[in-house]
Amino acid sequence: MASSLWKSSMMKRANLLKILSALILFGAWEIAGRIPVSLAFPTFLESMSALFAMAFDGTLWAAYGETLQPLVVGVAISAVLGIAIGLWVGLSDFFDWLFSPIFIVMQAAPLAALIPLLVLAYGIGLTSKVLVVCIMAMPVIVLNTAGAVRNTPESMKEMGKAFLASDLSVILKIVIPAASPVIFAGLRLGISAGFIGAILAELKITPTGVGDIITYSRSIADYPSMYAAIFSIILLAVLFLNLLEKTEAVLFKGNQRGYVSD
Amino acid sequence: MTLFGYRLPGMSSLILWGILWEIVGQSGMTFFVPPLSEVVATLFQVIQTAAFQKALYETAYAFIAGVFFAIVIGIPVGILMGKNRLLDELLLPWVNVFLSAPLTALVPVLMVLFGFGMKAIIITTTLFAIWIIILNSRAGVKQINRSLVEMAHSFGASPFDAFYKIYFWAALPEILGGVRIGIIRAVKGVIIGQLLISIVGFGALFELYSANFLMGHFWAVLIVLFALAFTISEFLAYLERRVSYYAAKR
Amino acid sequence: MVVADDIPESAVSTRNISKNYGDVEALRDLSLEFPRGQLTSLLGPSGCGKTTLLKIIAGLLEPTSGEVEVNGQMVTGPGPDRAFVFQDFALLPWASVMRNVSFGLEMRGVAKSEREDIAARYIKEVGLGGFENAYPHELSGGMRQRVGLARALSVDAEVLLMDEPFSAVDEQTRRKFQEDLLGLVQNENKTFIFVTHSIEEAVYVSDQIAILLPRPSRVHEIIRPSGFRDKGVDNIRRDPEYLDIVDEIWASLRTYVE
Numbered sequence: 001m002a003s004s005l006w007k008s009s010m011m012k013r014a015n016l017l018k019i020l021s022a023l024i025l026f027g028a029w030e031i032a033g034r035i036p037v038s039l040a041f042p043t044f045l046e047s048m049s050a051l052f053a054m055a056f057d058g059t060l061w062a063a064y065g066e067t068l069q070p071l072v073v074g075v076a077i078s079a080v081l082g083i084a085i086g087l088w089v090g091l092s093d094f095f096d097w098l099f100s101p102i103f104i105v106m107q108a109a110p111l112a113a114l115i116p117l118l119v120l121a122y123g124i125g126l127t128s129k130v131l132v133v134c135i136m137a138m139p140v141i142v143l144n145t146a147g148a149v150r151n152t153p154e155s156m157k158e159m160g161k162a163f164l165a166s167d168l169s170v171i172l173k174i175v176i177p178a179a180s181p182v183i184f185a186g187l188r189l190g191i192s193a194g195f196i197g198a199i200l201a202e203l204k205i206t207p208t209g210v211g212d213i214i215t216y217s218r219s220i221a222d223y224p225s226m227y228a229a230i231f232s233i234i235l236l237a238v239l240f241l242n243l244l245e246k247t248e249a250v251l252f253k254g255n256q257r258g259y260v261s262d
Numbered sequence: 263m264t265l266f267g268y269r270l271p272g273m274s275s276l277i278l279w280g281i282l283w284e285i286v287g288q289s290g291m292t293f294f295v296p297p298l299s300e301v302v303a304t305l306f307q308v309i310q311t312a313a314f315q316k317a318l319y320e321t322a323y324a325f326i327a328g329v330f331f332a333i334v335i336g337i338p339v340g341i342l343m344g345k346n347r348l349l350d351e352l353l354l355p356w357v358n359v360f361l362s363a364p365l366t367a368l369v370p371v372l373m374v375l376f377g378f379g380m381k382a383i384i385i386t387t388t389l390f391a392i393w394i395i396i397l398n399s400r401a402g403v404k405q406i407n408r409s410l411v412e413m414a415h416s417f418g419a420s421p422f423d424a425f426y427k428i429y430f431w432a433a434l435p436e437i438l439g440g441v442r443i444g445i446i447r448a449v450k451g452v453i454i455g456q457l458l459i460s461i462v463g464f465g466a467l468f469e470l471y472s473a474n475f476l477m478g479h480f481w482a483v484l485i486v487l488f489a490l491a492f493t494i495s496e497f498l499a500y501l502e503r504r505v506s507y508y509a510a511k512r
Numbered sequence: 513m514v515v516a517d518d519i520p521e522s523a524v525s526t527r528n529i530s531k532n533y534g535d536v537e538a539l540r541d542l543s544l545e546f547p548r549g550q551l552t553s554l555l556g557p558s559g560c561g562k563t564t565l566l567k568i569i570a571g572l573l574e575p576t577s578g579e580v581e582v583n584g585q586m587v588t589g590p591g592p593d594r595a596f597v598f599q600d601f602a603l604l605p606w607a608s609v610m611r612n613v614s615f616g617l618e619m620r621g622v623a624k625s626e627r628e629d630i631a632a633r634y635i636k637e638v639g640l641g642g643f644e645n646a647y648p649h650e651l652s653g654g655m656r657q658r659v660g661l662a663r664a665l666s667v668d669a670e671v672l673l674m675d676e677p678f679s680a681v682d683e684q685t686r687r688k689f690q691e692d693l694l695g696l697v698q699n700e701n702k703t704f705i706f707v708t709h710s711i712e713e714a715v716y717v718s719d720q721i722a723i724l725l726p727r728p729s730r731v732h733e734i735i736r737p738s739g740f741r742d743k744g745v746d747n748i749r750r751d752p753e754y755l756d757i758v759d760e761i762w763a764s765l766r767t768y769v770e
Contacts, residue, residue, distance in 0.1 A: 013351075014351065017348075017351040017352060018351075018355055020352065021351070021352040021353070021355055021356065022355075024352065025356060038374075038375050040374035040375055041375065097270060097272075097274075097275050098275045098278070099275075100272075100275075101272065101273045101275050101276050101279075102275075102276075102279065104492075105276075105488060105492050107446075108446055108449075108488075108491050108492045108494075108495035108496075109449075109487070109488040109491045109492065110449050110450045110452070110453035110454070110487060110488075110491055111450075112450060112453050112454045112457055113453050113457070113464065113468065113483075113484055113487055114484070115457060116457075116468045116469065116471075116472040116480070117294065117472065117480060117484075119472070120294060120472055120475070121292075121294045153600075153602075155598055155599075155600050155602040156602050156604065158567075158572050158596075158598070158602065159596070159598055159602035159615075160619070161571075161572055161589075161590050162570055162571075162572060162590050162594075162595070162596035162673075163590070163595070163596070163615060163616035163619050163663070163667065164590055164591070164592060164616070164619045164620060165619045166619075169619060173604075173615075173618075174604065177604065177606050177607075178604075178605075178606075180606075188362075192362040192364075195363075195364035196364045196365065196366050196454075198364070199364045199366040199367045200366045200454060200457070200458070203366065203369070203370065203458055204457055204458060210367075214367065214370050215370070218370055218373075218374060223374070226370065226371070226374075227371065229367075230367045230368060230370070230371060233364060233367045234359070234363040234364065234367060234368075237362065237363055237364050238359050238362065238363060241362050252606060
């Protein structure tokens with residue numbers, strides 16, 4: 001009883017501090033905008049009113065309709081293909097040898113440098129943008145999946161065999177469930193990288209969607225709208241990734257404390 | 263992977279991919295992929311050009327400066343967050359936000375605030391690297407053994423001494439882990455910054471090559487860049503393994 | 513010690529088993545008989561290959577040479593006649609106790625309602641009634657191993673292979689387990705093969721103890737305690753024969769302990 005009271009008061013404190021910390025940051029933004037630190041630095045309130053204006057006249061939603069296309073398509077392709085390749089690489093020594101180096105190099109390399117080449121080869125349309133999202137998101141998904149599959153506890157696989165599971169059952173009922181928390185974490189990192197890629201594509205290739213709002217409002221010096229668009233995309237990414245984390249927690253309830261081997 | 267009982271080295275499949283590249287290039291299947299041999303030949307020409315060396319110098323400068331600020335600011339902030347609960351609770355939500363936020367969206371802001379030059383690129387690089395360094399330094403301090411802290415108090419260490427003689431060293435393995443990931447992110451950040459502010463460094467070089475359809479040049483620079491990035495990441499992983507011995511003994 | 517004609521026929525026999533890992537000889541020419549309906553312990557210092565032998569019997573490892581027979585049938589892989597209890601429990605952390613226990617039946621294609629009936633019965637039998645929907649991380653080490661035991665019992669295999677099943681649980685829980693195991697050997701008509709590194713545990717629970725010595729592993733001696741088995745669980749540890757056998761085994765093993 002006492003401990004639950006203590007717990008709930010701790011929760012209150014944590015939430016209060018979150019609100020306080022948001023107030024401090026936005027307050028600092030407001031003050032810096034009022035001084036102003038730069039002509040190109042609008043206040044927080046100006047930016048927020050620009051955001052609401054764009055939300056009400058519909059430009060914001062139309063922009064997201066465009067931005068989300070390459071993002072969703074790219075992330076979906078990366079997830080399906082990335083997990084499939086990852087499983088394959090994790091399960092077969094040969095594919096591990098063949099593909100791992102490619103993805104290890106991709107993971108370390110600044111793949112954004114490929115964008116000019118992609119534009120040359122595939123033009124400035126949706127294809128190029130989807131590919132940008134894919135090359136940013138896929139390596140971490142592949143490597144996480146493969147690593148997780150490779151690290152399935154040996155005794156769990158042995159247990160499956162001892163209880164007469166077929167090779168397919170071992171993969172479906174033991175290896176994949178055991179790997180899923182790490183696969184999911186890879187998916188989260190991949191999606192975060194996919195957001196970076198989607199915005200990069202819109203800023204670098206052709207201004208569409210949110211990238212268009214940012215580029216256009218910068219060119220006419222409508223800084224509140226520019227900050228509002230940037231604020232909204234960061235907010236969207238963070239909200240989406242938080243949602244994913246919550247899903248993860250519900251999905252892998254039993255796995256929360258890790259493997260049972262202690 | 264073993265072949266006829268002989269263990270093939272880890273990265274050896276890259277040779278196979280290189281051969282495949284050469285075949286695709288020789289077949290003339292696509293204009294965008296010249297044969298590897300041609301690219302390598304171009305590579306040796308390119309690295310001697312003044313334009314390349316200037317780009318490399320500018321990139322290295324922005325990269326090193328960006329990483330420097332990320333480390334110098336990130337580690338103390340992380341350690342303070344690990345030590346001070348109020349500060350931790352105030353800052354942690356924002357560190358987490360910026361860790362996963364699409365930082366590319368912030369580059370236009372940096373461009374209007376700091377101009378279309380080196381300054382904006384350096385800040386972009388720092389922004390890519392700093393959050394994971396903060397987070398890892400914080401985690402490193404959080405896991406420090408309580409008895410180590412009590413030992414410092416009981417021997418009368420001043421807060422300053424405790425900070426530099428205890429917390430930093432006790433959290434070192436985690437801090438280095440964060441620095442490694444931060445640096446890999448910084449490599450990506452510096453290139454993304456240069457692509458968006460494409461008048462300096464490799465960004466400018468890529469514009470030049472793709473505008474003139476110099477595919478061989480383009481791939482040559484890509485290879486150099488990827489190889490450098492990979493070498494940096496492997497070297498840091500090696501350094502991290504060197505310190506992990508004492509992480510195990512803590 | 514008893515005379516040979518008291519020993520029931522063998523449920524499991526291993527013949528001339530050798531196992532090499534590269535140049536390392538783990539087992540050499542090892543032959544052993546495991547009497548039906550009894551508990552045989554494999555006892556020896558660490559590195560003596562007792563777990564390797566158990567996994568060969570389970571069909572999880574292939575011997576370099578030699579053969580294993582279960583009920584006269586050659587072992588070529590895991591089979592429905594054997595069930596395994598793992599040292600680290602090997603429970604699926606994402607699955608409830610019910611799903612963990614019924615895993616073996618699921619793999620044998622038993623329908624869901626039927627396998628849950630069977631599993632529920634064994635969950636009760638090992639004393640975990642009420643925990644059917646709990647997850648492994650919510651259970652103590654001892655309770656987790658009870659789940660592992662229920663899983664092995666529920667497939668109703670004739671041979672139960674136990675790989676140091678109690679080594680990861682605390683001392684008091686282990687004693688309770690040992691008493692329960694004696695009841696199990698008596699009531700279930702199964703053959704138990706039990707790997708342990710504890711001399712007291714081996715003498716307490718076994719009908720037959722095979723002492724293995726390392727590098728390469730071979731059978732040093734087979735001991736069949738007999739006098740104290742029916743004196744009741746509370747009296748075994750005071751029985752002179754029990755104490756003598758423990759001392760005797762220690763005397764032959766002590767030179768192999770670093």
